[in-house]
Amino acid sequence: xxxxxxxxxxxxxxxxxxxxxxxxxxxxxxxxxxxxxxxxxxxxxxxxxxxxxxxxxxxxxxxxxxxxxxxxxxxxxxxxxxxxxxxxxxxxxxxxxxxxxxxxxxxxxxxxxxxxxxxxxxxxxxxxxxx
Amino acid sequence: xxxxxxxxxxxxxxxxxxxxxxxxxxxxxxxxxxxxxxxxxxxxxxxxxxxxx
Numbered sequence: 800x801x802x803x804x805x806x807x808x809x810x811x812x813x814x815x816x817x818x819x820x821x822x823x824x825x826x827x828x829x830x831x832x833x834x835x836x837x838x839x840x841x842x843x844x845x846x847x848x849x850x851x852x853x854x855x856x857x858x859x860x861x862x863x864x865x866x867x868x869x870x871x872x873x874x875x876x877x878x879x880x881x882x883x884x885x886x887x888x889x890x891x892x893x894x895x896x897x898x899x900x901x902x903x904x905x906x907x908x909x910x911x912x913x914x915x916x917x918x919x920x921x922x923x924x925x926x927x928x929x930x
Numbered sequence: 931x932x933x934x935x936x937x938x939x940x941x942x943x944x945x946x947x948x949x950x951x952x953x954x955x956x957x958x959x960x961x962x963x964x965x966x967x968x969x970x971x972x973x974x975x976x977x978x979x980x981x982x983x
Binding site: 802809813814815816817818819820821823824827828830831839840841842843847848849851852853854855856857858859861862885886887888889890891892893894895896897898899900902903904905907909910911913917922925926929 | 932933934935936937938939940941942943944945946947948949950951953955956957958959960963965966968969970971972973974975976977978979980981
């Protein structure tokens with residue numbers, strides 16, 4: 800996972816990096832083991848944080864439209880990893896935010912479709928902009 | 931199909947993280963974490979995963 804590889808850069812920038820997934824702590828723990836990542840993973844079975852973050856639920860073309868599938872295949876080719884079985888709400892999209900101590904949202908990128916993911920570099924740039 | 935939305939939505943991130951700060955979620959070790967505690971001493975990057983796949 801790209802974010803795991805960038806973990807040291809987040810620490811050097813003075814920011815915590817936390818992942819939030821759906822379902823249960825058991826699923827989160829399994830995900831960490833399978834991906835070999837040391838990042839904390841929170842489990843949001845009811846997706847309350849997804850809703851509070853303004854994450855959207857996709858329409859069909861935003862999950863499996865030609866552009867989305869093509870981008871997913873390119874990502875798989877680049878990383879050598881294929882998407883596994885989807886667990887949780889299959890149309891729930893994700894996103895990323897950088898939040899400062901006064902509850903200020905410094906930066907956010909909530910996904911427009913299933914292939915729309917902020918890169919670690921984009922997130923780090925937002926954090927470094929705080930310095 | 932697949933629980934998809936019936937009409938196209940737009941992401942709608944909030945203006946601030948007041949509501950997010952009060953949410954408590956269990957981590958992978960089943961310890962409760964109040965989200966606001968993650969950024970009380972410095973910035974935090976939260977990443978919502980689409981799935982565990």
